[in-house]
Amino acid sequence: MKVAIIGATGYSGIELIRLLQNHPYVEIEMIISGSHDGSRISEVYPHLEEIIDDKLVALDIEQLEKVDLVFFATPSGVSKNTLPLLMDRGIKCIDLSGDFRLKSPGAYEDWYGLEAAEQKYLDQAIYGLSEIYSKKISTATYIANPGCYPTAVLLGLIPALKSGIIDPGSIVIDGKSGVSGAGRKASLGTHYAEINENVKAYKLGRHQHIPEIEQTLGDVYGEKVNITFSTHLIPMSRGIMCTMYADFQQDVTTDEIIHLYKEYYQNSPFVRVRKSGIWPATKEVAGSNYCDLGFLADHRTGKLSIVSVIDNVVKGAAGQAIQNMNLMNGWKATTGLLMTPVYP
Numbered sequence: 587m588k589v590a591i592i593g594a595t596g597y598s599g600i601e602l603i604r605l606l607q608n609h610p611y612v613e614i615e616m617i618i619s620g621s622h623d624g625s626r627i628s629e630v631y632p633h634l635e636e637i638i639d640d641k642l643v644a645l646d647i648e649q650l651e652k653v654d655l656v657f658f659a660t661p662s663g664v665s666k667n668t669l670p671l672l673m674d675r676g677i678k679c680i681d682l683s684g685d686f687r688l689k690s691p692g693a694y695e696d697w698y699g700l701e702a703a704e705q706k707y708l709d710q711a712i713y714g715l716s717e718i719y720s721k722k723i724s725t726a727t728y729i730a731n732p733g734c735y736p737t738a739v740l741l742g743l744i745p746a747l748k749s750g751i752i753d754p755g756s757i758v759i760d761g762k763s764g765v766s767g768a769g770r771k772a773s774l775g776t777h778y779a780e781i782n783e784n785v786k787a788y789k790l791g792r793h794q795h796i797p798e799i800e801q802t803l804g805d806v807y808g809e810k811v812n813i814t815f816s817t818h819l820i821p822m823s824r825g826i827m828c829t830m831y832a833d834f835q836q837d838v839t840t841d842e843i844i845h846l847y848k849e850y851y852q853n854s855p856f857v858r859v860r861k862s863g864i865w866p867a868t869k870e871v872a873g874s875n876y877c878d879l880g881f882l883a884d885h886r887t888g889k890l891s892i893v894s895v896i897d898n899v900v901k902g903a904a905g906q907a908i909q910n911m912n913l914m915n916g917w918k919a920t921t922g923l924l925m926t927p928v929y930p
Protein backbone atom coordinates (compact mmCIF):
# COMPACT_ATOMS: atom_id res chain seq x y z
CA MET A 587 0.00 0.00 0.00
CA LYS A 588 1.29 3.47 -0.90
CA VAL A 589 1.18 6.28 1.63
CA ALA A 590 2.08 9.97 1.81
CA ILE A 591 3.07 11.97 4.90
CA ILE A 592 2.29 15.70 5.16
CA GLY A 593 4.31 17.69 7.73
CA ALA A 594 7.10 15.14 7.45
CA THR A 595 9.86 17.10 9.15
CA GLY A 596 8.07 17.43 12.51
CA TYR A 597 8.50 14.97 15.37
CA SER A 598 5.36 12.94 14.59
CA GLY A 599 6.14 12.91 10.86
CA ILE A 600 9.67 11.65 11.40
CA GLU A 601 8.36 9.01 13.83
CA LEU A 602 5.89 7.84 11.15
CA ILE A 603 8.84 7.46 8.78
CA ARG A 604 10.85 5.47 11.37
CA LEU A 605 7.99 3.11 12.19
CA LEU A 606 6.81 2.63 8.59
CA GLN A 607 10.33 1.49 7.63
CA ASN A 608 9.44 -1.78 9.41
CA HIS A 609 5.94 -2.16 8.04
CA PRO A 610 5.64 -5.16 5.72
CA TYR A 611 2.71 -3.87 3.63
CA VAL A 612 3.49 -0.16 3.29
CA GLU A 613 5.64 1.84 0.93
CA ILE A 614 6.20 5.56 1.61
CA GLU A 615 5.47 7.06 -1.79
CA MET A 616 5.62 10.77 -0.95
CA ILE A 617 7.19 12.72 1.90
CA ILE A 618 5.66 16.17 1.82
CA SER A 619 7.25 19.19 3.43
CA GLY A 620 6.31 22.85 3.21
CA SER A 621 9.60 24.06 4.68
CA HIS A 622 12.16 21.74 3.05
CA ASP A 623 10.80 20.67 -0.34
CA GLY A 624 13.65 19.80 -2.70
CA SER A 625 15.95 18.65 0.15
CA ARG A 626 16.62 15.03 1.02
CA ILE A 627 15.04 13.93 4.32
CA SER A 628 18.51 12.84 5.51
CA GLU A 629 19.73 16.43 5.08
CA VAL A 630 17.11 17.54 7.61
CA TYR A 631 17.59 14.47 9.84
CA PRO A 632 21.16 13.09 9.45
CA HIS A 633 20.28 9.98 11.53
CA LEU A 634 18.44 8.76 8.41
CA GLU A 635 21.55 8.96 6.17
CA GLU A 636 21.90 5.80 4.05
CA ILE A 637 18.62 4.48 5.47
CA ILE A 638 16.13 6.74 3.77
CA ASP A 639 17.30 9.36 1.30
CA ASP A 640 14.00 10.32 -0.34
CA LYS A 641 13.51 13.85 -1.59
CA LEU A 642 10.92 15.97 0.17
CA VAL A 643 8.24 17.34 -2.13
CA ALA A 644 5.77 20.23 -1.93
CA LEU A 645 2.09 19.53 -1.38
CA ASP A 646 0.18 18.92 -4.63
CA ILE A 647 -3.36 17.66 -4.09
CA GLU A 648 -3.60 16.10 -7.58
CA GLN A 649 -0.43 14.06 -6.93
CA LEU A 650 -2.00 12.59 -3.78
CA GLU A 651 -4.43 10.67 -5.99
CA LYS A 652 -1.50 8.28 -6.58
CA VAL A 653 -1.50 7.08 -2.97
CA ASP A 654 -3.88 4.92 -0.94
CA LEU A 655 -3.63 6.78 2.36
CA VAL A 656 -2.40 10.16 3.57
CA PHE A 657 -1.09 10.90 7.09
CA PHE A 658 -1.36 14.51 8.29
CA ALA A 659 1.33 15.26 10.88
CA THR A 660 0.70 18.99 10.80
CA PRO A 661 -0.20 21.47 13.56
CA SER A 662 -3.86 22.07 14.33
CA GLY A 663 -5.43 24.46 11.85
CA VAL A 664 -3.86 22.90 8.73
CA SER A 665 -5.77 19.69 7.94
CA LYS A 666 -9.19 21.36 8.44
CA ASN A 667 -8.52 23.16 5.14
CA THR A 668 -6.67 20.44 3.19
CA LEU A 669 -8.26 17.18 4.38
CA PRO A 670 -11.73 18.05 2.99
CA LEU A 671 -10.12 18.28 -0.48
CA LEU A 672 -9.01 14.66 -0.04
CA MET A 673 -12.41 13.67 1.41
CA ASP A 674 -14.02 15.03 -1.76
CA ARG A 675 -11.71 12.71 -3.72
CA GLY A 676 -12.33 9.68 -1.44
CA ILE A 677 -8.65 9.31 -0.44
CA LYS A 678 -8.16 7.63 2.97
CA CYS A 679 -6.63 9.93 5.61
CA ILE A 680 -5.37 9.75 9.17
CA ASP A 681 -5.05 13.15 10.83
CA LEU A 682 -2.72 13.35 13.83
CA SER A 683 -3.86 16.89 14.69
CA GLY A 684 -6.86 18.04 16.70
CA ASP A 685 -8.82 19.38 13.71
CA PHE A 686 -11.33 16.53 13.35
CA ARG A 687 -11.49 15.14 16.90
CA LEU A 688 -14.24 17.34 18.32
CA LYS A 689 -17.65 16.74 16.81
CA SER A 690 -18.89 20.23 17.69
CA PRO A 691 -17.41 23.05 15.58
CA GLY A 692 -18.24 25.47 18.41
CA ALA A 693 -16.17 23.44 20.89
CA TYR A 694 -13.22 23.38 18.47
CA GLU A 695 -13.45 27.15 18.03
CA ASP A 696 -13.66 27.73 21.81
CA TRP A 697 -10.76 25.47 22.78
CA TYR A 698 -8.42 25.85 19.78
CA GLY A 699 -9.25 29.48 18.96
CA LEU A 700 -9.47 28.59 15.26
CA GLU A 701 -12.29 28.32 12.77
CA ALA A 702 -13.53 24.71 12.57
CA ALA A 703 -13.97 22.49 9.51
CA GLU A 704 -17.52 22.26 8.17
CA GLN A 705 -19.82 19.94 10.15
CA LYS A 706 -20.30 17.60 7.14
CA TYR A 707 -16.55 16.93 7.13
CA LEU A 708 -16.28 16.63 10.93
CA ASP A 709 -19.07 14.03 10.82
CA GLN A 710 -17.11 11.79 8.46
CA ALA A 711 -14.06 11.43 10.72
CA ILE A 712 -13.95 8.51 13.18
CA TYR A 713 -12.15 9.08 16.49
CA GLY A 714 -9.20 6.68 16.35
CA LEU A 715 -8.76 5.47 19.91
CA SER A 716 -7.74 2.05 18.61
CA GLU A 717 -8.59 -0.21 21.56
CA ILE A 718 -12.01 1.35 22.21
CA TYR A 719 -13.32 1.99 18.69
CA SER A 720 -11.64 -0.82 16.72
CA LYS A 721 -14.88 -1.88 15.04
CA LYS A 722 -15.75 1.60 13.75
CA ILE A 723 -12.12 2.17 12.74
CA SER A 724 -12.11 -1.04 10.68
CA THR A 725 -14.67 0.45 8.26
CA ALA A 726 -13.47 4.08 8.43
CA THR A 727 -12.07 6.16 5.58
CA TYR A 728 -11.03 9.15 7.70
CA ILE A 729 -9.50 8.95 11.15
CA ALA A 730 -9.06 11.71 13.71
CA ASN A 731 -6.12 10.27 15.66
CA PRO A 732 -6.42 11.04 19.39
CA GLY A 733 -4.24 13.51 21.25
CA CYS A 734 -1.35 12.19 23.32
CA TYR A 735 -2.78 12.97 26.77
CA PRO A 736 -6.30 11.72 25.84
CA THR A 737 -4.82 8.37 24.75
CA ALA A 738 -3.17 7.81 28.14
CA VAL A 739 -6.16 9.15 30.10
CA LEU A 740 -8.94 7.36 28.22
CA LEU A 741 -7.27 3.94 28.17
CA GLY A 742 -6.76 4.33 31.93
CA LEU A 743 -10.25 5.53 32.83
CA ILE A 744 -12.74 3.87 30.48
CA PRO A 745 -13.01 0.36 32.02
CA ALA A 746 -13.52 1.75 35.56
CA LEU A 747 -16.02 4.36 34.35
CA LYS A 748 -18.02 1.92 32.19
CA SER A 749 -18.24 -0.64 34.98
CA GLY A 750 -19.74 1.94 37.37
CA ILE A 751 -16.91 1.54 39.91
CA ILE A 752 -16.06 5.26 40.01
CA ASP A 753 -18.10 8.43 40.46
CA PRO A 754 -17.84 10.28 37.11
CA GLY A 755 -18.13 13.64 38.87
CA SER A 756 -15.01 13.03 40.95
CA ILE A 757 -12.33 12.49 38.28
CA VAL A 758 -9.07 14.43 38.73
CA ILE A 759 -6.17 13.92 36.30
CA ASP A 760 -2.57 14.96 36.80
CA GLY A 761 -0.74 14.80 33.45
CA LYS A 762 3.00 15.12 32.82
CA SER A 763 4.61 15.30 29.41
CA GLY A 764 8.09 15.29 27.95
CA VAL A 765 9.03 18.23 25.75
CA SER A 766 8.67 16.49 22.35
CA GLY A 767 4.91 16.74 22.99
CA ALA A 768 5.21 20.42 22.08
CA GLY A 769 6.68 19.62 18.64
CA ARG A 770 10.05 20.48 17.10
CA LYS A 771 9.61 24.20 16.61
CA ALA A 772 11.72 26.20 19.07
CA SER A 773 9.86 28.29 21.64
CA LEU A 774 10.65 30.13 24.85
CA GLY A 775 8.57 27.67 26.87
CA THR A 776 10.58 24.67 25.68
CA HIS A 777 14.02 26.31 25.63
CA TYR A 778 16.68 24.16 27.45
CA ALA A 779 17.27 26.59 30.30
CA GLU A 780 13.53 26.93 30.88
CA ILE A 781 12.93 23.17 31.02
CA ASN A 782 16.08 21.57 32.40
CA GLU A 783 15.82 20.84 36.16
CA ASN A 784 12.36 22.40 36.15
CA VAL A 785 8.73 21.25 36.27
CA LYS A 786 6.05 23.62 35.01
CA ALA A 787 2.26 23.50 35.18
CA TYR A 788 0.62 24.87 32.02
CA LYS A 789 -2.80 25.44 30.38
CA LEU A 790 -4.72 24.57 33.60
CA GLY A 791 -8.46 24.69 32.92
CA ARG A 792 -7.91 25.58 29.26
CA HIS A 793 -6.07 22.61 27.75
CA GLN A 794 -7.47 21.64 24.32
CA HIS A 795 -7.54 17.99 25.40
CA ILE A 796 -10.21 18.64 28.07
CA PRO A 797 -13.16 18.67 25.58
CA GLU A 798 -11.66 15.67 23.72
CA ILE A 799 -11.45 13.59 26.91
CA GLU A 800 -14.91 14.69 28.06
CA GLN A 801 -16.45 13.97 24.64
CA THR A 802 -15.16 10.37 24.70
CA LEU A 803 -15.94 9.70 28.37
CA GLY A 804 -19.47 11.02 27.71
CA ASP A 805 -19.76 8.74 24.69
CA VAL A 806 -18.78 5.55 26.51
CA TYR A 807 -20.61 6.42 29.76
CA GLY A 808 -23.79 7.72 28.11
CA GLU A 809 -23.94 10.91 30.19
CA LYS A 810 -21.94 14.13 30.28
CA VAL A 811 -18.72 13.78 32.28
CA ASN A 812 -16.63 16.76 33.48
CA ILE A 813 -13.01 16.31 34.50
CA THR A 814 -10.34 18.29 36.30
CA PHE A 815 -7.20 18.05 34.16
CA SER A 816 -3.83 19.58 35.09
CA THR A 817 -0.86 19.35 32.72
CA HIS A 818 2.84 19.67 33.52
CA LEU A 819 5.95 19.88 31.39
CA ILE A 820 8.90 17.86 32.68
CA PRO A 821 12.56 17.70 31.62
CA MET A 822 12.61 14.63 29.39
CA SER A 823 12.27 14.14 25.63
CA ARG A 824 9.60 11.46 25.29
CA GLY A 825 6.90 10.15 27.55
CA ILE A 826 3.61 10.94 29.23
CA MET A 827 2.42 9.90 32.66
CA CYS A 828 -1.16 10.57 33.72
CA THR A 829 -2.11 9.83 37.30
CA MET A 830 -5.86 9.78 37.77
CA TYR A 831 -7.99 9.83 40.91
CA ALA A 832 -11.69 9.14 41.38
CA ASP A 833 -14.05 8.23 44.24
CA PHE A 834 -15.35 4.66 44.48
CA GLN A 835 -19.04 3.99 44.05
CA GLN A 836 -18.57 0.28 44.84
CA ASP A 837 -16.43 -1.57 47.35
CA VAL A 838 -13.60 -3.17 45.31
CA THR A 839 -10.01 -4.25 45.94
CA THR A 840 -6.93 -3.45 43.88
CA ASP A 841 -6.80 -7.07 42.72
CA GLU A 842 -10.42 -6.93 41.55
CA ILE A 843 -9.67 -3.75 39.56
CA ILE A 844 -6.62 -5.41 38.00
CA HIS A 845 -8.76 -8.42 37.08
CA LEU A 846 -11.39 -6.14 35.49
CA TYR A 847 -8.77 -4.33 33.37
CA LYS A 848 -7.03 -7.56 32.32
CA GLU A 849 -10.35 -8.89 31.09
CA TYR A 850 -11.31 -5.62 29.38
CA TYR A 851 -8.00 -5.49 27.50
CA GLN A 852 -7.55 -9.22 26.94
CA ASN A 853 -7.61 -8.74 23.14
CA SER A 854 -5.59 -5.50 23.21
CA PRO A 855 -1.91 -6.42 22.85
CA PHE A 856 -0.67 -2.85 23.40
CA VAL A 857 -2.27 -2.37 26.83
CA ARG A 858 -0.31 -3.96 29.69
CA VAL A 859 -1.70 -4.12 33.23
CA ARG A 860 0.81 -4.18 36.11
CA LYS A 861 0.47 -6.40 39.19
CA SER A 862 -0.64 -4.85 42.49
CA GLY A 863 2.04 -2.59 44.00
CA ILE A 864 4.02 -2.30 40.73
CA TRP A 865 3.78 1.13 39.07
CA PRO A 866 4.52 1.75 35.39
CA ALA A 867 7.22 4.25 34.39
CA THR A 868 7.66 6.21 31.15
CA LYS A 869 10.96 4.48 30.34
CA GLU A 870 9.14 1.14 30.31
CA VAL A 871 7.20 2.18 27.18
CA ALA A 872 9.75 4.48 25.48
CA GLY A 873 10.00 3.97 21.72
CA SER A 874 7.09 1.50 21.78
CA ASN A 875 3.34 1.47 21.16
CA TYR A 876 2.47 0.18 24.65
CA CYS A 877 0.23 1.85 27.20
CA ASP A 878 1.03 0.50 30.68
CA LEU A 879 -1.39 0.81 33.60
CA GLY A 880 -1.09 0.50 37.39
CA PHE A 881 -3.82 0.67 40.09
CA LEU A 882 -4.46 1.30 43.78
CA ALA A 883 -7.88 0.98 45.43
CA ASP A 884 -7.25 2.96 48.63
CA HIS A 885 -9.92 2.16 51.19
CA ARG A 886 -8.51 4.66 53.69
CA THR A 887 -9.49 7.55 51.35
CA GLY A 888 -12.20 5.86 49.27
CA LYS A 889 -10.29 6.71 46.09
CA LEU A 890 -9.06 4.75 43.09
CA SER A 891 -5.66 5.82 41.68
CA ILE A 892 -4.77 4.86 38.11
CA VAL A 893 -1.33 5.46 36.58
CA SER A 894 -1.08 5.38 32.78
CA VAL A 895 2.11 5.81 30.74
CA ILE A 896 2.73 6.02 26.99
CA ASP A 897 5.39 7.28 24.61
CA ASN A 898 3.71 10.46 23.34
CA VAL A 899 5.19 10.22 19.84
CA VAL A 900 4.41 6.50 19.43
CA LYS A 901 1.17 5.41 21.15
CA GLY A 902 0.27 9.11 21.51
CA ALA A 903 0.73 9.88 17.79
CA ALA A 904 2.53 7.94 15.01
CA GLY A 905 2.22 4.43 16.50
CA GLN A 906 -1.50 4.69 17.15
CA ALA A 907 -1.92 6.19 13.63
CA ILE A 908 -0.27 3.08 12.17
CA GLN A 909 -2.35 0.82 14.45
CA ASN A 910 -5.43 2.56 13.00
CA MET A 911 -4.16 2.13 9.44
CA ASN A 912 -3.74 -1.60 10.21
CA LEU A 913 -7.32 -1.84 11.49
CA MET A 914 -8.68 0.10 8.47
CA ASN A 915 -7.00 -2.42 6.16
CA GLY A 916 -7.97 -5.58 8.04
CA TRP A 917 -4.35 -6.27 9.05
CA LYS A 918 -3.37 -7.40 12.55
CA ALA A 919 -3.29 -4.32 14.85
CA THR A 920 0.32 -5.12 15.75
CA THR A 921 1.63 -5.23 12.15
CA GLY A 922 4.94 -3.36 12.02
CA LEU A 923 4.53 -2.18 15.61
CA LEU A 924 5.87 -4.93 17.86
CA MET A 925 8.98 -3.15 19.13
CA THR A 926 10.47 -3.78 22.56
CA PRO A 927 10.71 -0.49 24.51
CA VAL A 928 14.15 1.20 24.58
CA TYR A 929 15.65 0.77 28.07
CA PRO A 930 17.31 2.52 29.83
Ligand SMILES: NC(=O)C1=CN([C@@H]2O[C@H](COP(=O)(O)OP(=O)(O)OC[C@H]3O[C@@H](n4cnc5c(N)ncnc54)[C@H](OP(=O)(O)O)[C@@H]3O)[C@@H](O)[C@H]2O)C=CC1
Binds near residue numbers: 618682769771899903
Ligand atom coordinates in the same frame (compact mmCIF):
# COMPACT_ATOMS: atom_id res chain seq x y z
N1 LIG B 1 4.42 15.59 19.39
C1 LIG B 1 3.51 14.81 19.96
O1 LIG B 1 3.80 14.13 20.96
C2 LIG B 1 2.12 14.72 19.43
C3 LIG B 1 1.68 15.50 18.40
N2 LIG B 1 0.38 15.41 17.97
C4 LIG B 1 -0.12 16.25 16.90
O2 LIG B 1 0.54 15.90 15.69
C5 LIG B 1 0.71 17.06 14.90
C6 LIG B 1 2.20 17.23 14.59
O3 LIG B 1 2.87 17.42 15.82
P1 LIG B 1 4.43 17.46 15.96
O4 LIG B 1 5.06 16.51 15.02
O5 LIG B 1 4.76 17.40 17.38
O6 LIG B 1 4.68 18.96 15.45
P2 LIG B 1 6.00 19.62 14.86
O7 LIG B 1 5.88 21.05 15.18
O8 LIG B 1 7.22 18.89 15.31
O9 LIG B 1 5.83 19.38 13.30
C7 LIG B 1 4.76 19.81 12.56
C8 LIG B 1 5.18 19.88 11.09
O10 LIG B 1 4.09 20.34 10.32
C9 LIG B 1 4.55 21.19 9.28
N3 LIG B 1 3.93 22.50 9.43
C10 LIG B 1 4.16 23.44 10.37
N4 LIG B 1 3.39 24.52 10.19
C11 LIG B 1 2.65 24.26 9.11
C12 LIG B 1 1.67 24.99 8.42
N5 LIG B 1 1.27 26.19 8.82
N6 LIG B 1 1.12 24.44 7.32
C13 LIG B 1 1.49 23.21 6.92
N7 LIG B 1 2.43 22.46 7.55
C14 LIG B 1 2.98 22.98 8.64
C15 LIG B 1 6.04 21.28 9.40
O11 LIG B 1 6.59 20.29 8.57
P3 LIG B 1 7.07 20.60 7.07
O12 LIG B 1 7.72 21.95 7.12
O13 LIG B 1 7.99 19.49 6.77
O14 LIG B 1 5.84 20.63 6.23
C16 LIG B 1 6.30 20.89 10.84
O15 LIG B 1 7.57 20.32 10.99
C17 LIG B 1 0.16 18.24 15.69
O16 LIG B 1 -1.14 18.51 15.29
C18 LIG B 1 0.21 17.72 17.11
O17 LIG B 1 -0.74 18.35 17.90
C19 LIG B 1 -0.50 14.53 18.50
C20 LIG B 1 -0.11 13.71 19.52
C21 LIG B 1 1.23 13.76 20.09
Ligand SMILES: CC(=O)N[C@@H](CCC(=O)OP(=O)(O)O)C(=O)O
Binds near residue numbers: 662683733817
Ligand atom coordinates in the same frame (compact mmCIF):
# COMPACT_ATOMS: atom_id res chain seq x y z
C1 LIG C 1 4.15 19.20 25.99
C2 LIG C 1 3.09 19.86 25.17
O1 LIG C 1 3.09 21.07 24.97
N1 LIG C 1 2.18 19.07 24.67
C3 LIG C 1 1.12 19.57 23.86
C4 LIG C 1 0.42 18.41 23.23
C5 LIG C 1 -0.16 18.88 21.94
C6 LIG C 1 -0.75 17.79 21.17
O2 LIG C 1 -0.09 16.91 20.73
O3 LIG C 1 -2.03 17.87 21.08
P1 LIG C 1 -2.97 18.32 19.87
O4 LIG C 1 -2.75 17.33 18.79
O5 LIG C 1 -4.30 18.26 20.46
O6 LIG C 1 -2.58 19.71 19.49
C7 LIG C 1 0.11 20.37 24.69
O7 LIG C 1 -0.01 20.12 25.88
O8 LIG C 1 -0.61 21.18 24.09
